[in-house]
Amino acid sequence: MFRRTSILLGRNRWLQTAGLIAIWFACEAFVRALALPVPGGVVGMALMLVLLASGRVRIAWFRRGSSGLLDHMLLFFVPATMALLDHRELFSLTGVKVLAVILVGTVLVMTGTALTVEACIRWKNRHAC
Amino acid sequence: MPAEGHALFWAAVTLGIYVLSRRTHRHMNRWWTSPLLVTWLLCFALALALHASYGDYIRGTHWLVTLLGPATVAFAMPIYEQRALIRRHWPILLAGILVGSTIAIGSSWALASALGLSADLRLSLLPRSVSTPFAIAFVEDVGGTPELAATCVVITGLIGASLGEVLLKWLPLRSSFARGALFGMGAHGAGTARARQVGSEEGSIAGLVMILAGLASVAIAPILAHFLR
Numbered sequence: 001m002f003r004r005t006s007i008l009l010g011r012n013r014w015l016q017t018a019g020l021i022a023i024w025f026a027c028e029a030f031v032r033a034l035a036l037p038v039p040g041g042v043v044g045m046a047l048m049l050v051l052l053a054s055g056r057v058r059i060a061w062f063r064r065g066s067s068g069l070l071d072h073m074l075l076f077f078v079p080a081t082m083a084l085l086d087h088r089e090l091f092s093l094t095g096v097k098v099l100a101v102i103l104v105g106t107v108l109v110m111t112g113t114a115l116t117v118e119a120c121i122r123w124k125n126r127h128a129c
Numbered sequence: 130m131p132a133e134g135h136a137l138f139w140a141a142v143t144l145g146i147y148v149l150s151r152r153t154h155r156h157m158n159r160w161w162t163s164p165l166l167v168t169w170l171l172c173f174a175l176a177l178a179l180h181a182s183y184g185d186y187i188r189g190t191h192w193l194v195t196l197l198g199p200a201t202v203a204f205a206m207p208i209y210e211q212r213a214l215i216r217r218h219w220p221i222l223l224a225g226i227l228v229g230s231t232i233a234i235g236s237s238w239a240l241a242s243a244l245g246l247s248a249d250l251r252l253s254l255l256p257r258s259v260s261t262p263f264a265i266a267f268v269e270d271v272g273g274t275p276e277l278a279a280t281c282v283v284i285t286g287l288i289g290a291s292l293g294e295v296l297l298k299w300l301p302l303r304s305s306f307a308r309g310a311l312f313g314m315g316a317h318g319a320g321t322a323r324a325r326q327v328g329s330e331e332g333s334i335a336g337l338v339m340i341l342a343g344l345a346s347v348a349i350a351p352i353l354a355h356f357l358r
Binding site for chain 2: 017020021023024025027028037038039040041042044045046048049052053059062063065066067069070071072073074075076077078079080081082083084085086087090094097098099100101102103104105106107108109110111112113114115116117118120121122124
């Protein structure tokens with residue numbers, strides 16, 4: 001069974017993608033049934049990590065399917081950005097203010113996070129050697 | 130044109146523009162040629178010109194948004210491949226997420242108050258740095274409008290993915306951890322997709338940080354709700 005799955009999934013990118021979609025679908029149903037405050041995809045990812053760590057799933061079974069999905073992630077965001085069509089009130093002074101909050105806020109978050117991590121890594125490297 | 134025709138039309142337009150913008154981006158490789166930015170701008174301009182509503186558009190393209198779920202599951206592979214690095218440096222990642230989340234919520238609140246935005250808009254801006262499903266769970270606890278929150282999340286992704294690339298040139302970042310955390314914390318999934326183009330280590334770290342930041346925001350939402358309500 002284990003070997004047969006290996007041969008079947010090992011080559012086909014579309015089968016791998018379909019497998020990832022099936023896992024997500026099952027986890028989404030699970031999360032909905034229990035009304036958990038976590039998206040199904042995150043539960044699916046955690047489950048997948050457990051399966052990988054326990055050796056029940058091999059990374060080669062899903063490598064091509066997962067890199068395919070992740071390569072096109074930017075495309076999956078496009079439809080959501082079109083929600084702005086129904087928020088014309090944001091095309092006004094309020095919208096400019098919201099944009100300013102997001103722009104300045106994002107610069108602060110990115111700079112703060114990156115410099116914290118960088119400083120910690122440099123500190124750790126200096127003290128480890 | 131019947132509704133099915135509309136749906137097919139928008140799906141074809143989105144995919145077509147996306148394929149072309151990817152090709153252009155590979156040739157020019159500037160932040161303003163980012164496929165997300167270009168595809169959004171062109172689709173938006175076309176929708177305005179054709180007087181289409183969001184309902185018309187999403188009917189044909191909702192399946193694309195749905196694929197974000199399986200894409201999240203797919204992150205297990207790159208994260209698992211980086212497990213040795215993550216095991217060694219996990220306290221540093223947690224420190225980055227803690228600092229990042231505090232700045233994200235604090236700066237949104239302070240800037241929105243300073244500019245005199247309405248209370249509803251101010252609350253909806255708070256979770257803008259985490260991905261949409263987490264942001265909606267956050268808003269349901271703390272207050273604000275889920276729809277507005279989702280829109281703010283999306284604008285953050287749109288701006289952040291390009292902004293991150295500019296910041297990378299300015300900040301003295303030697304480690305792939307810092308570069309990955311910058312994208313994952315600042316611009317959730319859209320940033321993570323950009324981080325994958327910077328490097329595979331950056332991409333995995335960004336994916337992990339994005340998910341942990343989302344979980345952190347859901348965890349602190351009840352506490353914030355207690356203070357803000």
